[in-house]
Amino acid sequence: MGELVNVVVAFAVIVILFRWVTSGSESSEQRTATSALGFRPKNVTPEMVLTVSSMFPDIPVDNVRYDLLRTGSIELTTNKILERSYLDPPPQGYWTLYPRQTSGSSTSTTSRGANAQASKPKAPSLIARYSLQERINSGEEVAQEELETAGGKAVWEDSAERREQSLKERKAKMVLAARQKFLAQQAEKEKVA
Template sequence: MGEVINVVVAFAVIVFIFRWLTTSNDSPSERSAADTLGFRPKPVSQDMIDTISNMFPDIPPDNIRYDLLRTGSVELSSNKILERGFLDPPPPAYFTLYPRDANPEPAGRPAPAGGASTTAVKTKPSLIERYNLQERAAQAGPEISEEQIGGKAVWEDSAEKREASLKERKAQMILAARQRMLAQQEKSATS
């Protein structure tokens, strides 16, 4: 009976020493992050978060970071969004390691509607403003036919002429889309 007790005590001491040696190699921040989250977090850069955020602007950045901490891969996280349509929200323990910023939205991205953000929402300029077509839109000249818009472009000799031709086709497409939208609005207003 005494030998059994000696074997059990020796086994417990060996296990204790083994655990002490294996956990002392990790840095304290990694150990606490792994203990807090329940997994060892992978390195995540802001570029990785921005890449997914640009592809899927409706996914919250905290969900993106949490999934990237788990997978460590932009591709795996993107595939998960494409397959499921969402990413799991992080647990409350996540916010002890990665507290929310006072201004979570990156510059240039509007805050979600109904959000808690008190800052003013920056709106994107319309296509008319972006391509400086205000004068042409205000003229409301003859309607642009579908043949003019979708017709084949003529291959120009120089890159400058091709660029000018492309700009003009873009302008025609934008103005035609505006005309269709205004006609649709008038139609819905009369009915």
């Protein structure tokens, strides 16, 4: 019985020494991160955050980074987003370690959105894309019955060129009908206001 007590005490001493030695190897930053977040954060690279953020642009970058710090895996984070369609927001302790970045950061949602808008050329309007400016200037209106059936069924044409022309005409009618509906809605809003 005495030997059993000695073995248990020796084992307890070894476990305590091992924990003391391994916790001493942790840097003060790691201890601060562990105490602030409540768990030991995994190594997360900016590429990991960028990968998940590019797949799910509607999820805030800080939520993505926080979940990656917990899981350490892009796959687990993306599965969580697919299952729940959101990620939990980071706790207050997260913001002490990772303060919100203002301009100049490519991972910040506000600056990323501003940079994307500044660098991306503005897409041409549908009117310009389908060369409908002449029809608008001539005052071509879409009849009310055409407005409701714009882009409806097409007749199968014999040649590819005629089918393409028919498709272009249907697209043009749909764009003009949508524009006319939009202008009518704007006029109603102005009457109400």
